[in-house]
Amino acid sequence: MPSKTRALFELTRLHWFPVGCDFMFWPFGWAFLSAAYRLALPVNEVVKNILFFALLGILVHSAGCVLNDMLDRDLDRKVERSQGRPIASGVVTRTEASALLVVLVAALFYLFSTCGTKAFTLGVVAFPVCIATYPLMKRWMNWPSLFLGFSSSWAVPGTWVATTDHYDWGIILNIAIASCCWNCIYDTIYACQDKKDDEKAGVKSMAVHLGKAIRPVLTLFDTTFFVCLLWAGYLNDQGLPFYMMSALAPFLLCLWHIWSFDQNDPRDCWKNFTAGRHGGTMVCVGLIVDYCFKLSFPAG
Numbered sequence: 001m002p003s004k005t006r007a008l009f010e011l012t013r014l015h016w017f018p019v020g021c022d023f024m025f026w027p028f029g030w031a032f033l034s035a036a037y038r039l040a041l042p043v044n045e046v047v048k049n050i051l052f053f054a055l056l057g058i059l060v061h062s063a064g065c066v067l068n069d070m071l072d073r074d075l076d077r078k079v080e081r082s083q084g085r086p087i088a089s090g091v092v093t094r095t096e097a098s099a100l101l102v103v104l105v106a107a108l109f110y111l112f113s114t115c116g117t118k119a120f121t122l123g124v125v126a127f128p129v130c131i132a133t134y135p136l137m138k139r140w141m142n143w144p145s146l147f148l149g150f151s152s153s154w155a156v157p158g159t160w161v162a163t164t165d166h167y168d169w170g171i172i173l174n175i176a177i178a179s180c181c182w183n184c185i186y187d188t189i190y191a192c193q194d195k196k197d198d199e200k201a202g203v204k205s206m207a208v209h210l211g212k213a214i215r216p217v218l219t220l221f222d223t224t225f226f227v228c229l230l231w232a233g234y235l236n237d238q239g240l241p242f243y244m245m246s247a248l249a250p251f252l253l254c255l256w257h258i259w260s261f262d263q264n265d266p267r268d269c270w271k272n273f274t275a276g277r278h279g280g281t282m283v284c285v286g287l288i289v290d291y292c293f294k295l296s297f298p299a300g
Contacts (some may be wrong), residue, residue, distance in 0.1 A: 007086040008100055011069060012062035020065070022277045023186060025057030026284075027155035027179040033287035034175060034236055035163035040294055053159060056111055060127075060155075063104040068135040070097050075138075078201035079194050081266070112158075119162035126154035142209035145187040149180035174232035181225040185218050185254060186276035193266040207263070218258045226251040229283070239290045246286030250279035 013020050032053050036046045069076065069087045076088035086092035105127070112123035130151035137144035156176040161167055184206075191198070191207035192214075198205050210217050229247040232238075238246075254276070261272040 003091070004096075007091040008096070011066050011086045011092055011097060011100065012104075013065045014058075014062060017058075018277065019274050021058045021061045022280060023183050024061040024064075024152055024155075025054055026182060026280045027153050027176070028053035028057050028159050029280075029284050030179060030287070031156040031159035031172070031175055032163055033284060033291065034171065034232065034238075035160050037238065037287060037291045037294060038168075038171075038236055039164060040291075040298070041163075043295075046291070049163070052111070056108070056155075059104055059108045059111070060152075063101060063108060064134065066097055066101045066104065067132060070094055070101070071135040072138075075201055075203055079197040079203070081194055081197070115158070115162035116165065118165075119158045122154065122158040122161070126151075126158070130154050138204050140204070142204050143206055144204060145184045145191060145206045146180070148187050149182070149184035152183050153177070153180040155179075168235070170235045171232050174228040174235065178225045178228040178232065181221040181228070182250075182254070182276075182280065185221050185225075185258065186273050188214065188218060189257065189261060189263075189269055189276070190273040192261075192263040192269040195263070214263060215258055219255065222251060222254045222258060225254070238287075239293055241289040241293060242286045244286065245289060246283040249286070250282045253279045253282070 009015055029050065032049055033046075035041075036049070041049075069085055072082075073087050073094070076082035076085050082088060087094065087097055108127065109124065112120045115123070134144070134148050134151050137147045141147065153176040156179060157167065157172045160172050160175075188206045188210075191205040194203075195205070195207050197203075198208050206217075207214065226247060229251075230243065233242045233247060257272045257275060262268040
């Protein structure tokens with residue numbers, strides 16, 4: 001792969017795939033699979049739409065990474081782990097990055113346009129308001145990971161309404177809060193890699209701000225994730241597989257990560273951050289198993 005092409009590829013973080021893309025997919029995937037269970041959609045529609053929302057998650061993550069690196073060029077040069085990123089190192093210019101961003105955003109808006117008017121409106125409003133402003137939060141607030149969780153969770157109402165054509169706000173809000181907490185937890189663990197450099201560069205993060213309180217606070221977020229998923233499952237008439245596989249199992253796994261990771265060891269932080277995909281996958285698997293049970297044993 002030519003060096004320039006390789007650098008643009010790395011700018012999107014696709015060389016890490018599925019790391020990063022998976023966390024952006026969870027709000028889409030959890031909301032869609034919940035809606036598919038509620039409507040008992042045909043299997044072929046479920047497969048087709050899962051692939052569609054996976055592509056959306058990849059594009060949102062890639063666009064967000066490009067924009068983040070454009071805005072953080074000077075900050076990245078002060079952090080050891082990010083000094084070699086394409087823009088910070090000078091391999092990719094801002095003009096080239098801007099062109100790539102335009103392509104990614106155009107592709108996103110095209111996909112949003114196929115989801116119906118309500119979902120398209122949410123996508124058009126949420127992308128600039130949420131995703132585009134996230135990179136600036138590390139300059140303005142001590143809780144940027146929480147804002148990232150909120151930003152990614154806009155996908156929940158959009159996905160739900162694209163699938164069902166109406167809003168069930170009880171289910172939507174609980175899934176959105178659960179996904180917000182999940183992404184906040186693992187982004188905070190990710191941020192622990194750069195604590196020392198962030199303090200020197202004046203970058204705000206939950207990892208720096210929370211200090212020794214990081215484990216109790218993340219445990220509170222994990223508990224909130226668990227309670228919200230339980231309540232969403234109740235409102236959606238989910239079965240036992242959901243409660244065991246989608247709610248309890250990832251809650252316990254995340255709790256293990258929170259209390260076992262070494263926040264002063266960048267390698268261990270990265271290992272536990274990437275391990276977060278296992279819990280996110282558990283939520284999806286539980287929803288899929290519950291969906292299969294519902295199709296196999298229809299009520300009445």
